[in-house]
Amino acid sequence: IDPLYGGLNSDRFHIGNRIFFMATYALSPRFTASAFITRAIGNDVAIPQRTLSNLIFAYNALPDLRRTGLF
Numbered sequence: 258i259d260p261l262y263g264g265l266n267s268d269r270f271h272i273g274n275r276i277f278f279m280a281t282y283a284l285s286p287r288f289t290a291s292a293f294i295t296r297a298i299g300n301d302v303a304i305p306q307r308t309l310s311n312l313i314f315a316y317n318a319l320p321d322l323r324r325t326g327l328f
Contacts, residue, residue, distance in 0.1 A: 273300040287317045 277295040284290055293311040297304045322328045 273297045273302060273304045287320065289315045289317075291315070 275295050275297050277293070279291070279293045281289055281291040291311075291313040293309075293313075295309045297307045319328070
């Protein structure tokens with residue numbers, strides 16, 4: 258990732274060399290769980306954030322909203 262580009266790369270991938278892992282699992286047709294971890298490795302520049310991890314739970318509300326007749 259370009260160190261001169263600043264934080265505009267994305268929230269998950271900041272500057273520097275990074276490795277990452279992402280996994281998503283469907284708990285049910287409406288619920289999913291996702292995990293994301295990134296780690297900066299072997300950089301010659303100052304790294305503002307070396308490790309980042311996210312755990313996300315998502316709910317698909319569209320089937321329930323369609324049943325109400327509003328959508």
